Amino acid sequence: MAKPKVGIYGFTGCAGCQLEILNLEDILLDIVGAIDIVNFRMAKSQNDDVTQLDVAVIEGSIVTKEQEEEIKKIRDKTKIMIAVGDCACFGGVQKLTQFQNLEEAKKLVYGDVQMKHAIASPLHSRAIDEVVKVDAKLPCCPMVKEEFVEALKCLLAGKKIDIKPHAVCEECRKNGNVCFFEKGHVCMGTVTLAGCGSLCPSNGYPCEGCRGPVEEANIPEQVQRMRENGLSDEDINRKFRKFTSGAKEFANALEIAKNAQATNAPQEAKK
Amino acid sequence: MNAPANPYMPQMAKITKIREQTSDTKAFEFQFVDPKVKETFTYEPGQFVELSVFGIGEAPFGISSTPTRKGFIELGIRNVGNxxxxxxxxxVGDTVGIRGPYGKGFPVETLKGKDVLxxxxxxxxxxxxxxxxYIMDKRKDFGHVKILCGFRSPQELLFKDEFxxxxxxxxxxxxxxxxxxDETWKGNTGVITTLFPKTTVSPESYAVIVGPPVMYRFVVKELLARNIxxxxxxxxxxxxxxxxxxxxSHCVIGYKYTCIHGPVFNYWDALDLQEAI
Amino acid sequence: MILAKISKGNIPEFLKRLMASYEVVAPVEKEGKFAFSPVSDPAKVRLDYDTTILPPKQFLYPPEEKLMEFKRDGSAGKETIDTTKRVLFGLHPCDIWGIQILDWVFDGKFPDPYYRARKDNTLIVGLNCTSPRNEYCFCQSMGTYTVDKGYDIMLMEEGDNYMVHIKTDAGNQVIRKSSDLFTEVSAEDTNILSKDLVDKKMKAKFKRKLDTRNISELLDFTYGSPVWKEFGDRCLSCGACSYVCPDCYCFNVKDKLDLSLQNGERARTWDCCLYIDFARCAGGHNFRKDKATRLKMRFFHKEKSFVDDYGRPACVGCGRCIKACPAKIDLTEIFAKLRGV
Structure with missing residues (x-):
């Protein structure tokens, strides 16, 4: 069987996810042995833009017209497209501009610097699947390299990529950590998709929600817990939106909580 | 085989026949590699086995062959997942792992001598x-047998060569x-319960129902109306x-395990499980 | 009944000697709480612990456990069984009960060789309780405040000493090997011990209670109760309650391959019935779509199924789930509400 042809591309992001691939030092040679990387600008000097791809790995979000054209071209020649990292999966931190005026945001970041090229007229950041079809998403900031390898193996073996719809708490509890809520802190692990191995909580930091919402995340309960821990509405929005404001559950957490309360209120009154 | 030291370890078996059934369903015949297992493996109708492909996973499948025909087992498999x-x-010739048989099958001993629907x-x-x-192979052991089958469309018929x-x-x-x-279909059209007015069911019959979750309630209603x-x-x-x-514990219904207390349940017991049907 | 006595000062030396032939797992401090952990330094062992974050089940039934290794060449798989010699040291009666209940599940009609091998290679040293260890304990309600089997040695605190109940031959053998650390029990000692049991143990007041009378019937008749939705709405489906439960044992089986795709392993990992995909089939049909049904199912299984099958609920009143739940769901409150009190 011919080795599957893989292209690894970076759009708007910090390149940290691509770096994670290179950080797979111990097994990088095995990976290169199993797949044919035809395009990986970050790591290769000779890249092939013509060959049809079995798999395209996409990092970064789409913020310009030019990028939109480019990702469409990649999609056209690709069988399976995987978005890796929060920028590609959700639009990234840069998606926060959606809540304000883009010109003001630009000014806030770059001041009066005159910019050339496409970046002179950026658009709001978009996740890859807002532009083209994506077959699998591996969120996290940066992507989890072990999960990437597992996904690769699944594709090679003809298996579906299996990311369990469980909260970070699953891994955190299995690791025997003390719950941050028990310690009187707010943690986003309860509403965030597992798969990171509860990296932050296991190292003494509460989860920041960087893997985005878990399926059917209980947003109202989480908002309630955050309020009980003294967070203001502004704080709550910040916590939810930080990494994955591209996910509607996290972008609209307060509204979701409010609506749930409104639905439950008549029942409460009856009691 | 029926009481192995490690119940999680599958026995290796080879695919010996594949029969296409519908666009997404095939019937696979398997034979155990170990001649002793092949010879001694037996089961009850209604039991299931766990089928594995190493590296891909494992899942349960109801056995569709009858223990009266030895040397192989057949599983109907619909392509729905990984x-x-x-x-x-x-x-044909590829290797899989099989362990089992598991679960409680149909009550063939109870059904003997009775009319069966x-x-x-x-x-x-x-x-x-x-x-x-099983009944066909031991035809004299059973009373009148009435088989009602329902499928979504003429293309979805399973085991039609045996009809x-x-x-x-x-x-x-x-x-x-x-x-x-469709235009070629000359038989009855409608959900499975539309077959009931076309026949008479004796209240002395024993009934066996297997189908999608939604089907049970409607069929049971018909049976109760006929005083079964x-x-x-x-x-x-x-x-x-x-x-x-x-x-x-994935298969727990109410307070019973489908895999050991079922999958075949007496309807009376199933009712007691509340969330069963 | 065979009794002995060891002074508290001799416990570190006893632990040290155990370490020579066993992996010793004992309660140690972790971020102001306690955890069962393999120890190499006896000074770290904290027998004054209240409860641990995870129950000791992880050493008999780990969060992730390899079941077999396989090659994809048509050959049979190779089972992988852990036979590490281990001592679980300082288990409270509730946790010893917890293990006994796991025994019922993993033995049964199809004995589980992985669990059984670990259990057979594990020596259990209990530590008696004479009062609630914290505000979450409700073992008195669950009949697990005391335990009369399921351990090899039981330590009973008595002033500067531990009275030692040697329950099994395996327990006796390790004590005989360190006989210099133990002394004989005098008539006065047994007197004090029995008096203590009456005075302290029987008079202890547990604030938290769960009425277990006709619990199986109660669940049947409150199947449609709005209480389930009330608590279900709050449930985060995070799984914390299951993972910290001494008697939750649901698992998921998964195959992993290496990059050559030729070799791999099959492993089981702890799973939880509150997860959305727990009863969701390959075809997409979900037998328990909403949180309330899943929460109800958890209690049906633990408190009804077990009463029907084994005569008692699969809950030992350790209170870990109440403490661990980020949504503050308290099963004693659920059951009180189901009873309408």
Missing amino acids: LTNFIHQMK IVAGGTGMFPTRSLIN DTWKNAPNTEFLLSVDKG QKHRIYVSLERKMQCGIGKC
Whole structure:
């Protein structure tokens, strides 16, 4: 069987996810042995833009017209497209501009610097699947390299990529950590998709929600817990939106909580 | 084989025959590699096995062959997920792992000498075919047998090459319906319960129902209307069985394990489980 | 009944000697709480612990456990069984009960060789309780405040000493090997011990209670109760309650391959019935779509299924789930509400 042809591309992001691939030092040679990387600008000097791809790995979000054209071209020649990292999966931190005026945001970041090229007229950041079809998403900031390898193996073996719809708490509890809520802190692990191995909580930091919402995340309960821990509405929005404001559950957490309360209120009154 | 030291370890088996059934369903025949296992492996109609493909996974499948025909087992497999998709690409001669048989099958001893009504919808045909052919092979042991089958469309018929054998068997009635026919379809059209007015069901019958979750309630209603008592009705329930041996708990219904207390339940017991039907 | 006595000062030396032939697992401090952990330094062992974050089940049934290794060449798989010699040291009666209940599940009709091998290679040293260890304990309600089997040695605190109940031959053998650390029990000692049991143990007041009378029937008749939705709405489906439960044992089985795709392993990992995909089939049909049904199912299984099958609920009143739940769901409150009190 011919080795599957893989292209690894970076759009708007910090390149940290691509770096994670290179950080797979111990097994990088095995990976290169199993797949044919035809395009990986970050790591290769000779890249092939013509060959049809079995798999395209996409990092970064789409913020310009030019990028939109480019990702469409990649999609056209690709069988399976995987978005890796929060920028590609959700639009990234840069998606926060959606809540304000883009010109003001630009000014806030770059001041009066005159910019050339496409970046002179950026658009709001978009996740890859807002532009083209994506077959699998591996969120996290940066992507989890072990999960990437597992996904690769699944594709090679003809298996579906299996990311369990469980909260970070699953891994955190299995690791025997003390719950941050028990310690009187707010943690986003309860509403965030597992798969990171509860990296932050296991190292003494509460989860920041960087893997985005878990399926059917209980947003109202989480908002309630955050309020009980003294967070203001502004704080709550910040916590939810930080990494994955591209996910509607996290972008609209307060509204979701409010609506749930409104639905439950008549029942409460009856009691 | 029936009481191995490690119940999680599958026995290796080879695919010996593949019969296409529908666009997404095939019947696979397997034979165990170990001649001793091949010879001694036996089961009851209605039981299931755990089928694995190393590296891909493991899942339960109702056995559709009958223990009266030895040396192989046959499983009907619909391509609905990861493992089944993989198995559908496998060929004769490929190796899989099989462990089992597990669960409580149809109460063949209770059914002996009685009139039996079998109602099978869709993939519910897989385990019922085991029972039907078991009865066919021991025809004299049973009373009148009525088989009602329902499928979504004429393209979805399962084991249709055996329909004539069943139809022509002595003291046997075979009725077939599809939810939606096409221009070539001359048989009954409508959900499986539309077959009931076309026949008479003796209140002394025992009934076996296997089908999609939604089917049970409607069929049971028909049976109760024909004065078949609840304890004479048996249902085979489908849940997300995984370990098959009453540990992993994925298949628990109410307070029973589908994999060890079922999958075949007496309707009376199933009612007690509240969330069963 | 065979009794002995060891002074508290001799416990570190006893632990040290155990370490020579066993992996010793004992309660140690972790971020102001306690955890069962393999120890190499006896000074770290904290027998004054209240409860641990995870129960000791992880050493008999780990969060992730390899079941077999396989090659994809048509050959049979190779089972992988852990036979590490281990001591679980300082288990409270509730946790010993917890293990006994796991025994019922993992033995049964199809004995689980992985669990059984670990259990057979494990020596259990209990530590008696004479009062609630914290505000979450409700073992008195669950009949697990005391335990009369399921351990090899039981330590009973008595002033500067531990009275030692040697329950099994395996327990006796390790004590005989360190006989210099133990002394004989005098008539006065047994007197004090029995008096203590009456005075302290029987008079202890547990604030938290769960009425277990006709619990199986109660669940049957409150199947449609709005209480389930009330608590279900709050449930985060995070799984914390299951993972910290001494008697939750649901698992998921998964195959892993290496990059050559030729070799791999099959492993089981702890799973939880509150997860959305727990009863969702390959075809997509979900037998328990909403949180309330899943929460109800958890209690049906633990408190009804077990009463029917084994005569007692699969809950030992350790209170870990109440403490661990980020949504503050308290099963004693659920059951009180189901009873309408």
